[in-house]
Amino acid sequence: MAHSSPNLHGRAQLVMALRGKGIANQSILEAMEKVPREDFVDEVFVAEAYTDRAIPIACGQTISQPYVVAYMSEALEVGPRMRVLEIGTGSGYQAAVLAHLAGRVYSVERHRPLLEAARKRLEKLKLHNVVTRHGDGLKGWPEQAPFDRIILTAAVENVPKALIDQLKPGGILIAPVAPQEPQNLPVESIYQSLTKIIHSQEGLSEQSLIKVLFVPMVAGLP
Ligand code: SAH
Secondary structure (H helix, E strand, O other), X not given: OOOOHHHHHHXXXXXXXXXXXXXXXXXXXXXXXXXXXXXXXXXXXXHHOOOOOOEEOHHHOEEOOHHXXXXXXXXXXXXXXXXXXXXXXXXXXXXXXXXXXXXXXXXXXXXXXXXXXXXXXXXXXXXXXXXXXXXXXXXXOHHHOOEEEEEEXXXXXXXXXXXXXXXXXXXXXXXXXXXXXXXXXXXXXOOEEEEEEEEEOOEEEEEEEEEEOOOEOOOOOO
C-alpha cells in the first residue's frame, strides 16, 4: 500500500481547494492535510477521495464533503485541550480531523459495522485520543459529560435537550437543523441550516451559518 506522492498530492490539492472556498484557519487546513481521506472510503471510491464531495459509505450513510468537515471544524472553535463529543461517527473522518485539533474526541455511532470500521481506521492512524461508543447519540454520552464542544453530523429537527445539557458553560454546539415545515421534496434534497449554539453566561444563543445536506439522525439502535 503506497501512501506516497499521489495521496499527498491529492491532499495538498484538496487543501488548496478548501482555501479557495474560504477556509482560512491554518490549523484546520493542517488537520485536513494530515488525514488520508482515501483510508475512509471504500476501495471503489479511492480515486474520488480528494474531490470535495460527500461519498457513500456502508449502511446507507455518507462521509461528509471535506468543505463541510473543514467548515464545521472551524465553526466549532476547537482548542487543543478541549473535549469534543461527535454524534455520528460514520467513517470516522470528521473524528480524525478533530483528533488533530482537540484534546480528546468522543464519538457515538448507532451502526455497529460502521463503528468497527471507523475504530480500525483511527487505530491504524494512531489517533489514540479518539474514543468511540456504540449507542444512540441523541442521548449523548452522559458518563463523559460535560463537553467543551458538541458536533452533530446527522440532521435533526431540534437539538435534543439531553445534548444541550451535556455542554459546558461557554461551550459551542454545531448541528445541521432540518426545516420543520413540510417541504414536499424528496428527503435527499431537503437542505438543513447549519446551526451554532453558544452556551454563554447569558444563556443560549443561536446562529444560522450555511446550508448543508446531511443524512437524518435516527433515534434508537438498528
Ligand atoms: N461524521 C461522519 C459522517 C456521518 S454520516 C464522517 O465523517 O464520516 C451520519 C452518521 O450518523 C451515520 O453514520 C449514522 O449512522 C449516524 N447516526 C444517525 N443517527 C444516529 C444516532 N441517533 N446516534 C448515533 N449515530 C447516528
